[in-house]
Amino acid sequence: MRIEDEIKQPVFKDDFQKAYINLIFTAGWLEQQQRAFFKDYDLTLPQFNVLRILRGQHPKPATVNLLIERMLDKTSNASRIVDKLEAKQLVTRTVCPSNRRAVDIRITETGLQLLLRLDALLATQQIGLQHLTPEEAAQLSNLLDKIRD
Amino acid sequence: MRIEDEIKQPVFKDDFQKAYINLIFTAGWLEQQQRAFFKDYDLTLPQFNVLRILRGQHPKPATVNLLIERMLDKTSNASRIVDKLEAKQLVTRTVCPSNRRAVDIRITETGLQLLLRLDALLATQQIGLQHLTPEEAAQLSNLLDKIRD
């Protein structure tokens, strides 16, 4: 559906404004789909993303700093996201032995299993960019990189 | 900057995953820039967007429903955003005479003047897609529309 129809705004100042608004809108649209999907599993998007980062590190630990570096939303509060995951026993938190200011965060076996289940479900759920060709996806990514130059 | 470097993730599963993550990240990146800009004017992004919708309607009133239709984030609470704007005297709220369930919302002269100032500043601040050509912006918009098909 064209962005003009999505937000019932028939004209835009120029192609820049139109693409800008489309970008914010589409990102929100995708996030909404994911949020609905994860709701059944009592996970928020940032929680899911942190779990994936931890799986990427596994079996090495991550610190809060490393999470912040890799998170999509750098302003969200990594400490408190880890709080929630710890309460659900999806991660563990131990003081880093070599630097007692830092905290070693690790995904638990339960956490890994949850991610496995979600991977399988996400693959069948058609959440994402399945309307694009691989070439279009690559093109999109290049345009987005260029925006942030 | 390439998304790989932004979030320190050297490889992605495929171009779809990469573009997906890039899209969410870039939208957040743009929003962060705007937020920083608007902070000096004590406006949040949703508040600014509502003000612009109201200016588009001016001098006709808008209802809460119309705002929801046109807002980028449809799940945010239009009523309470209008509360904040009303407290700052940027909008007025009166019961709609022809349908007393509805509320007529109008931007005030103060609100219009604030938008004028912000328009001028935003034009000079290079917030947006100025690294793209008009053709690239149009191409981006088309790809985004396609995602939501």
Next chain:
DNA sequence: CGACATTAAATGTATGTACATATATTTGCA
């Protein structure tokens, strides 16, 4: 060594958001 800057994480606080529910008004139609 010891004072001071730096770093890592946690916490405080105000605000925003998501989602369900409530309240008031209007509409449709038996």
Next chain:
DNA sequence: TGCAAATATATGTACATACATTTAATGTCG
């Protein structure tokens, strides 16, 4: 008419986010 359904907005609540500040540990350099 009268009553259930639909509509428009507001409110309640739990949680997330933005950003400043605090606490604790480590580094540094006289």
